[in-house]
Amino acid sequence: MWMLIARGILKLRLFWLSILILMTIGMAYLGSRLQLSYQIARVLPLSDSTQQHYEEFKQRFGIDGSVMIVGWQDKRWFDLPVYQAWYDMTEDVRKLTGIKDVLSTSRLYTIAKKDTSWGINQVVTERPRTQQEVGSLQARILSLPFYDGLLVNPETQSTLMAVSLDEKKVNTKERLGIVAAIRERGEAFAKQTGIDVHFSGLPAIRTEVTKRVSGEMKLFMALAAIVTGLVVWILFRSFKVVVISLTVVLMGVCFAIGTLSLFGYEITMLTGLVPPLLIVIGVPNCVFLVNKYHAELAEHGQKQLALENAIREIGLASFLANVTTAIGFGVFYFTNSRLLVEFGLVAAVCVLAVYVICLLMVPIILSYLPAPNITNQESAKTGMWQRILVRVDSWVHHKRPVVYGIITAITIISAIGLPMIRVEGFVIDDLPKNDPVYTDMRFFEKEFKGALPFEVTIDTGKPNGVFSGTGEALYKIRAMEKIIAQYPEFSKPRSLVDAIRFAYQSYRGGDAKYYVLPPAMALRDLAAEAPIGTKSSNLARSYLDSTKQVARVSYQMADIGSIRMQELLSHLQPRIDSLFRDTNYKVNLTGHSLVFLKSNDYLLGNLYESLGIAILLIALVGMVLFRSVPIILLSKLPCLIPLLVTAGIMGYAGIPFKPSTILIFSIAFGLSSDGTVYFLTSYRQQLEKGLAPGAAISSAIQETGVSLIFTALILAGGFSVFAASGFGGTAALGVLVATTVLMACLTNLILLPALLLSLKRYRV
Numbered sequence: 001m002w003m004l005i006a007r008g009i010l011k012l013r014l015f016w017l018s019i020l021i022l023m024t025i026g027m028a029y030l031g032s033r034l035q036l037s038y039q040i041a042r043v044l045p046l047s048d049s050t051q052q053h054y055e056e057f058k059q060r061f062g063i064d065g066s067v068m069i070v071g072w073q074d075k076r077w078f079d080l081p082v083y084q085a086w087y088d089m090t091e092d093v094r095k096l097t098g099i100k101d102v103l104s105t106s107r108l109y110t111i112a113k114k115d116t117s118w119g120i121n122q123v124v125t126e127r128p129r130t131q132q133e134v135g136s137l138q139a140r141i142l143s144l145p146f147y148d149g150l151l152v153n154p155e156t157q158s159t160l161m162a163v164s165l166d167e168k169k170v171n172t173k174e175r176l177g178i179v180a181a182i183r184e185r186g187e188a189f190a191k192q193t194g195i196d197v198h199f200s201g202l203p204a205i206r207t208e209v210t211k212r213v214s215g216e217m218k219l220f221m222a223l224a225a226i227v228t229g230l231v232v233w234i235l236f237r238s239f240k241v242v243v244i245s246l247t248v249v250l251m252g253v254c255f256a257i258g259t260l261s262l263f264g265y266e267i268t269m270l271t272g273l274v275p276p277l278l279i280v281i282g283v284p285n286c287v288f289l290v291n292k293y294h295a296e297l298a299e300h301g302q303k304q305l306a307l308e309n310a311i312r313e314i315g316l317a318s319f320l321a322n323v324t325t326a327i328g329f330g331v332f333y334f335t336n337s338r339l340l341v342e343f344g345l346v347a348a349v350c351v352l353a354v355y356v357i358c359l360l361m362v363p364i365i366l367s368y369l370p371a372p373n374i375t376n377q378e379s380a381k382t383g384m385w386q387r388i389l390v391r392v393d394s395w396v397h398h399k400r401p402v403v404y405g406i407i408t409a410i411t412i413i414s415a416i417g418l419p420m421i422r423v424e425g426f427v428i429d430d431l432p433k434n435d436p437v438y439t440d441m442r443f444f445e446k447e448f449k450g451a452l453p454f455e456v457t458i459d460t461g462k463p464n465g466v467f468s469g470t471g472e473a474l475y476k477i478r479a480m481e482k483i484i485a486q487y488p489e490f491s492k493p494r495s496l497v498d499a500i501r502f503a504y505q506s507y508r509g510g511d512a513k514y515y516v517l518p519p520a521m522a523l524r525d526l527a528a529e530a531p532i533g534t535k536s537s538n539l540a541r542s543y544l545d546s547t548k549q550v551a552r553v554s555y556q557m558a559d560i561g562s563i564r565m566q567e568l569l570s571h572l573q574p575r576i577d578s579l580f581r582d583t584n585y586k587v588n589l590t591g592h593s594l595v596f597l598k599s600n601d602y603l604l605g606n607l608y609e610s611l612g613i614a615i616l617l618i619a620l621v622g623m624v625l626f627r628s629v630p631i632i633l634l635s636k637l638p639c640l641i642p643l644l645v646t647a648g649i650m651g652y653a654g655i656p657f658k659p660s661t662i663l664i665f666s667i668a669f670g671l672s673s674d675g676t677v678y679f680l681t682s683y684r685q686q687l688e689k690g691l692a693p694g695a696a697i698s699s700a701i702q703e704t705g706v707s708l709i710f711t712a713l714i715l716a717g718g719f720s721v722f723a724a725s726g727f728g729g730t731a732a733l734g735v736l737v738a739t740t741v742l743m744a745c746l747t748n749l750i751l752l753p754a755l756l757l758s759l760k761r762y763r764v
Helices: 002-011 013-031 049-061 080-094 131-142 174-193 202-236 239-262 271-300 303-335 338-368 374-381 384-398 400-420 436-448 472-484 496-507 520-529 538-543 561-579 592-626 629-635 637-653 664-688 693-724 728-758
Strands: 067-073 099-103 109-114 117-122 158-165 198-200 452-459 550-557 586-590
Touching: 002 013, 002 303, 002 338, 013 239, 013 338, 049 452, 049 550, 049 586, 049 592, 067 174, 067 202, 067 436, 080 099, 080 131, 080 158, 080 174, 109 496, 158 174, 158 436, 174 198, 174 202, 198 202, 198 436, 202 239, 202 271, 202 436, 202 693, 239 271, 239 338, 271 303, 271 338, 271 664, 271 693, 303 338, 303 592, 303 664, 384 400, 384 693, 384 728, 400 637, 400 728, 452 472, 452 592, 472 496, 472 550, 472 561, 496 520, 496 550, 538 550, 561 586, 561 592, 586 592, 592 629, 592 664, 629 637, 629 728, 637 664, 637 728, 664 693, 664 728, 693 728
Parallel strands: none
Antiparallel strands: 067 158, 067 198, 099 158, 109 117, 452 550, 452 586
């Protein structure tokens, strides 16, 4: 069959070339419409209870990550020039398109009673002109406990501006312009006053990540093309081979961006990795074909026959190798996580597409080029590489106990490092510690307890349940706030209860000691007079649903990581459950922070699942070809040991399991299996020629050794470019996958042949 395929490719080469060119142009056109994703990538499936609670919360109250914060700390915080500049900036930001509201020390509200009517009034009604006016405003603002810890920190003389973005624009491209405009005004304030200004909140963090994802995709595509092209030139010393290889993978990139657009996907942190990954993964396909073509020319010198034999002998092995690689990506489809499903599906489809492009384009291009000088080409297989392969062959045949001993020692050392791996994720831990996003986040954690949203919803179970009876729900909510206040990871709450406390302070003349939840009788009187809880009240819309059945308590929290979050929830949840035990209320902890950190645990569970599926599917692929259970089972060792070594390195180096590094293992296992497939295919072909197992092993080492080494070097060089990423997880992915494929090259060239000789009574 493969001989017919080979002849069909070469005989109809102009037809296939035209088809590929037209399809590439079409996919490139589709890819030109590809957009960046401006939404928060969903990791948890919709069936997960945490995700369900979050979706219910968004339906009732809108998204929780729509507030950007701008803050600074300076002893001049209420000096006239600084306050005037802050006032001007607040007004400028408030007038920007896409801004819903702004709160700062120059724009904040109080609840006041005049005669028999209540109103929500601005504390600062005009731009102050004298230091005396600013001093009066300072005293007024600091007498309002509602804002202590939310807008001001009197102890450190720090303050912030909370900018609420229009929810309809937060998940669109317009967010980039809005955030940029706010930053521009903040930087102008900093230049005018000489005060360092910090920016954070989910809109700011997401905007910076989005910009970097876009930039890094282009950077990695360029670096991957340069590095793999350079490695190919060093190995082959042929610009023709470099051009052929890069032509194939760049066509693959066009198919990748076209496929993303065709499926209706957008560029995320993961799907943005697909194009550069294809450049790295696609080049080895070309290497095997070109190496086999050169070997055939060296044997008989007939160009047409050399091309046919290269397609026939490499086609099947390359197909199976690419299937194993595609499986390594494709198993993410079974995670039910939208983020991983999109990445895995597109990557798997495009890996197979690149294989088809390579199988067609490489022989077609070579058929139009003159046959190379075999003497020069064969120099790559003599000298250093020949000596290495001869030594490998000697080790396999005569020093198998030493090989097993060394591999066993490496495996044991790696296994010791395995328990050292921390399973922990942070919202921004993929960024360097000196990155402005990271340092700004730490500023707000120090001064205001954090910048990440954490939400609590209290469902009373009946309409108007929040205000029914003697105010039981409100007192329970206040008791819950006191419990949560015992944990330093949380900021002061924002809720209907705190608005009522604020109103009661005004009701009792403004004295700060009355910033409390009033007794039941006073609470009824206050509720009857004050605008709290009415449908026209902004406070009601923010912290009550339309039926007054569900109340919301909002916090900002520190980026404490998934380990501390689990510890905190294990203490906090039982205390909250105990508080509401004698009621029919349903209390849910939710918010983006909780969803993100729980996603880490979900992905870890899926690592085991996806890796297990990958091992099973790749083993089934091997069974179809080789039909020897002992051989197939033991041939997995050269693929699994490199994964164990990588895990051991992560343990010793302190690299944690997190969403970005969890991907390493399934991808690396698929790539490691490629070498196993190529070697076993060659070994079977040698046995079919009538060679004894020992001679067949030697011949397979000579036939595939150079290609396996070249492939490992190209993959390692290509993946190493990801070390330039500004995201720590992406950088770790590149370095660790590069390490894994190099280790897999050694196990496939040394351990696998040794195992086959030890099991020579079994035939593949």
